[in-house]
Amino acid sequence: MSLHTKTLVLNLSKNVQLVAVSKTKPIEDIIALHQLGQTHFGENYVQELVDKYQALQQYPIHWHFIGHLQSNKVKYVAPFIYLIHSVDSLKLLKEINKQAAKNKRIINCLLQVYIAKEETKFGLDETELNAIMMEFDKGIFPNVSIKGVMGMASFTSNSKQVENEFASLKQIANRHPQLQIISMGMSQDYALAIAQGSNMVRIGSLLFGSRK
C-alpha cells in the first residue's frame, strides 16, 4: 500500500478512533505503526493477541479484541484488554464480568450486531440486543461497561446496501443513550461507515498490506 494511503488512514477525523487490525502481522509491523503514533491495535485470535501483548508490554498500546470470543478464553485477555468488540451473548457477558472482577477491573465492551445480509454465525439482532441491555440495566454486571456496538456490513460492491446496513446499526445505537461507540468500517468500506456515523473504524489491510 502507498505511504499516501497509510497517511490518510492514520489521520482520520479526530472524532473517529482508528483501530489498526494487526492480525497475522508480525510484531515489527506493530512497532513501526506505533512509532507513527498509532496506539490502538486490534486482534481476533486470543492466542495471537496474548503473545503480542506479552511481546510488546513495554509499549503503551490499547488492545482491542474484535474476533469471536469463546467464554472459556475470556480469562486470558481479562488482565489487559482495553475493549472487547464482539459480545454476542449474555453468557459471554457474565463470564467477562466474572473475569474482570477477578482482575479488579472494569472491562469495556461493545455488543456485536448482525447487520449484513450474508449468513454468518455471530452477532445479535435488535431484539436480542434489547434483552441484553435490559439485563445489564439491572446492575448485575458491575465489572462490565457496555460502551457501544460493533457491526460488519455485507461484503459487496453495492454501496447503497452497505450504507443501509451501517445506517441501521447507527439507528439501533441511537435508541440506547449509553451506546456511544459505533465500531463500523473496515479497509473496504470505512469511508461509507464514517458517513453513516461510525466513530471507530477497524482497518487492517490498508495499513499493513493484504493478508495471505
Ligand SMILES: *Cc1c(COP(=O)(O)O)cnc(C)c1O
Ligand atoms: C480482519 C478484520 C478487520 C480488518 O479488515 P481489513 O479488511 O483488513 O481492514 C476488521 N474487523 C474485523 C472484525 C476483522 O476480523
